[in-house]
Amino acid sequence: MTNKTFYEEQDPIIICRDVQKWYGDYHALRGINMEVRKGEVVVIFGPSGSGKSTFIRTINRLEEHQGGQIIVDKIELTHDVKNIESIRKETGMVFQQFNLFPHLTVLQNITLAPLQVKKQNKVEAEKSAMELLERVGIPEQAGKFPGQLSGGQQQRVAIARALAMNPKIMLFDEPTSALDPEMIKEVLDVMIELAKSGMTMIVVTHEMGFARSVADTLYFFDEGQLIESGVPEDIYTNPQEDRTKLFLSQILQH
Amino acid sequence: MTTSTTETLAPPTEKYTILGWIKRNLFNSIGDSILTIAAFLLTFVLLKATLSWAFLEADWTVIVDNLKLFMVGRYPVEELWRVWAVLYLLAGVVGFLWGVWVKGNKRVGYFLIGMPIFLAILPFTMKARLLILAIDLFGILGTTLGRGENKNFKKWSLIALLLYFPVAIFIIGGIGEGGLLPRVKPDLWGGLMLTILLAVIGIIFSFPIGVALALGRQSDLPIITWLSVGFIELVRGVPLITILFMMDLMLPLFLPATIRIDSVMRAFVAITLFSAAYMAENVRGGLQSIPKGQYEAAHALGLSGFTTMTFIILPQALKAVIPILVSQFIGLLKDTTLVMILSLFDVLGIGKSILGNPDYIGTSKEVYVFIAALFWVLSYGLSYASQRLETSLGVGER
Numbered sequence: 052m053t054n055k056t057f058y059e060e061q062d063p064i065i066i067c068r069d070v071q072k073w074y075g076d077y078h079a080l081r082g083i084n085m086e087v088r089k090g091e092v093v094v095i096f097g098p099s100g101s102g103k104s105t106f107i108r109t110i111n112r113l114e115e116h117q118g119g120q121i122i123v124d125k126i127e128l129t130h131d132v133k134n135i136e137s138i139r140k141e142t143g144m145v146f147q148q149f150n151l152f153p154h155l156t157v158l159q160n161i162t163l164a165p166l167q168v169k170k171q172n173k174v175e176a177e178k179s180a181m182e183l184l185e186r187v188g189i190p191e192q193a194g195k196f197p198g199q200l201s202g203g204q205q206q207r208v209a210i211a212r213a214l215a216m217n218p219k220i221m222l223f224d225e226p227t228s229a230l231d232p233e234m235i236k237e238v239l240d241v242m243i244e245l246a247k248s249g250m251t252m253i254v255v256t257h258e259m260g261f262a263r264s265v266a267d268t269l270y271f272f273d274e275g276q277l278i279e280s281g282v283p284e285d286i287y288t289n290p291q292e293d294r295t296k297l298f299l300s301q302i303l304q305h
Numbered sequence: 306m307t308t309s310t311t312e313t314l315a316p317p318t319e320k321y322t323i324l325g326w327i328k329r330n331l332f333n334s335i336g337d338s339i340l341t342i343a344a345f346l347l348t349f350v351l352l353k354a355t356l357s358w359a360f361l362e363a364d365w366t367v368i369v370d371n372l373k374l375f376m377v378g379r380y381p382v383e384e385l386w387r388v389w390a391v392l393y394l395l396a397g398v399v400g401f402l403w404g405v406w407v408k409g410n411k412r413v414g415y416f417l418i419g420m421p422i423f424l425a426i427l428p429f430t431m432k433a434r435l436l437i438l439a440i441d442l443f444g445i446l447g448t449t450l451g452r453g454e455n456k457n458f459k460k461w462s463l464i465a466l467l468l469y470f471p472v473a474i475f476i477i478g479g480i481g482e483g484g485l486l487p488r489v490k491p492d493l494w495g496g497l498m499l500t501i502l503l504a505v506i507g508i509i510f511s512f513p514i515g516v517a518l519a520l521g522r523q524s525d526l527p528i529i530t531w532l533s534v535g536f537i538e539l540v541r542g543v544p545l546i547t548i549l550f551m552m553d554l555m556l557p558l559f560l561p562a563t564i565r566i567d568s569v570m571r572a573f574v575a576i577t578l579f580s581a582a583y584m585a586e587n588v589r590g591g592l593q594s595i596p597k598g599q600y601e602a603a604h605a606l607g608l609s610g611f612t613t614m615t616f617i618i619l620p621q622a623l624k625a626v627i628p629i630l631v632s633q634f635i636g637l638l639k640d641t642t643l644v645m646i647l648s649l650f651d652v653l654g655i656g657k658s659i660l661g662n663p664d665y666i667g668t669s670k671e672v673y674v675f676i677a678a679l680f681w682v683l684s685y686g687l688s689y690a691s692q693r694l695e696t697s698l699g700v701g702e703r
Contacts, residue, residue, distance in 0.1 A: 111604075111605055113601050113604065113605065136607055136609070139604065139605060139606070139607040140607040142605070143605070143606075144601075144602075144605035146598060146601065146602065146605075148598050150596075150598035150599060150601060150602035151602070152599065152602070152603075152617055152621075153621070154620050154621050154624065163606070163608075163616060164606040164607060164608060167608060167612045167616065168606070168607045168608060168609075168612070209602075212606070213605075213606070216606060216607060
């Protein structure tokens with residue numbers, strides 16, 4: 052793990068302290084603490100309803116946290132719209148349901164934010180969009196609409212779209228959960244390549260093979276709490292908490 | 306062999322003889338047969354009564370004599386060429402739009418080209434027939450131009466469509482005393498022309514207002530929300546005729562005596578406000594049909610609220626409500642007949658005033674049937690064309 056020594060020298064780029072979140076009376080996040088260093092690949096796993104998606108969405112303020120502190124690249128997330136916008140410019144996000152813009156072509160999906168937010172010129176934006184499409188392996192789909200692509204291709208476009216803003220951090224919210232089995236690999240391959248290139252990534256996923264081979268740190272969530280964290284080998288072979296043991300035995304037995 | 310077959314088979318085709326089709330679809334069971342025969346009888350009775358009245362009893366001279374009044378009201382005869390010019394321009398613009406946007410939707414094309422030809426068969430003067438047929442000429446000219454390969458045509462066609470309406474109103478209204486386009490006061494506009502103008506202007510101006518109100522209703526600022534909801538619910542809560550009355554009787558009370566807004570203008574404003582409230586609710590329906598994920602994806606990319614609306618949400622929402630907007634337009638077209646109470650002579654008002662003429666006593670059936678037919682042709686034509694357009698634009702697909 053060459054990656055590991057690299058990221059361990061870095062300062063934390065995301066700092067979460069005692070993050071709290073409620074939905075009505077339901078306590079969804081109960082004091083989450085996490086530090087993510089530059090270049091680190093974090094995988095969050097846990098049963099559904101454990102708050103892992105909610106947590107990852109608080110980092111770019113798609114969900115508002117109601118207690119504690121979240122600091123992304125030295126900017127604290129507050130109600131200040133300026134802060135929220137600058138954090139969003141530095142974090143890319145990939146969703147379970149892709150959320151591509153169905154009325155725009157693949158190329159337009161990717162270039163929209165660089166053109167409108169970064170005010171890049173069109174030629175430049177399209178050139179880098181094509182490079183990104185090369186990188187995710189589907190340059191020939193540039194002129195098509197999302198509805199004409201397979202799920203795996205759509206998710207790769209979504210990754211390219213997020214990368215087009217040159218984010219420092221990539222958030223993946225169950226990126227392969229909505230895909231047919233034969234398409235999962237093509238998306239994971241792109242994510243593995245991204246991880247190797249030194250991108251800071253937080254991934255919510257149930258793909259334990261991916262987690263084991265790519266992640267630097269695993270976090271196990273249950274009932275809105277962070278139960279256990281550590282390097283993949285330790286978590287797999289020697290989990291400390293009963294809940295972790297139980298969950299791992301449930302998902303790894305087949 | 307059966308397991309390893311690789312050839313693809315054609316789907317089974319059903320072949321009917323005409324008799325077979327009749328048997329299968331009309332007389333499949335005793336119940337079917339009774340219904341079929343009953344329906345045929347009913348149709349026959351109704352059709353016979355209608356046709357024998359239309360061709361044997363009815364005296365259509367009232368229509369033929371007053372056709373000009375029905376079409377344009379008291380618009381001066383020497384300026385009538387301006388109305389034709391506006392029509393030709395419309396044919397050209399529609400043809401151009403057709404050529405640029407619609408590829409291979411032949412049936413509506415034939416329908417559009419067929420309408421003037423159908424009209425030309427009717428008992429008009431030779432000159433009028435030629436003038437009507439010229440509409441096709443301009444339409445085809447526009448289509449041919451639009452089919453040409455040019456990247457900018459899409460942009461130009463939309464600009465042409467937007468420019469068309471102010472230009473058309475300018476040509477009809479004119480300016481100044483003498484010159485090529487002397488002013489024709491709106492009081493003189495009338496007939497079908499006024500009906501269509503009121504509806505078209507109503508829908509065009511109410512569109513931006515309606516979109517703004519729909520967005521306002523969802524705004525985070527409470528005062529904007531209250532104002533939008535207040536306007537929408539107030540206007541939707543009263544009939545159009547009340548708003549027209551208010552415009553006619555109340556507005557002058559609020560304005561200084563020196564300012565006099567002519568009644569066509571008042572009708573435009575009333576219809577626009579009325580239509581805007583309904584537009585707002587329709588657009589809101591479109592906005593609500595956009596999944597939350599679209600907003601989230603846009604926000605996650607760092608797009609501002611305004612950019613998200615302009616580039617992501619509104620294009621999808623508006624495309625989704627095109628069918629509803631067309632039916633709103635058809636409704637508005639018929640509602641405009643209420644402007645009679647502002648003493649305007651739209652097509653129905655003209656009909657009533659013609660019936661007031663002693664020469665045409667006893668022709669009210671003919672007049673009202675004619676007006677009904679006009680409205681039906683316009684409304685059905687619009688709804689048919691829009692349905693076909695929706696299919697070719699892929700509205701409703703995501």
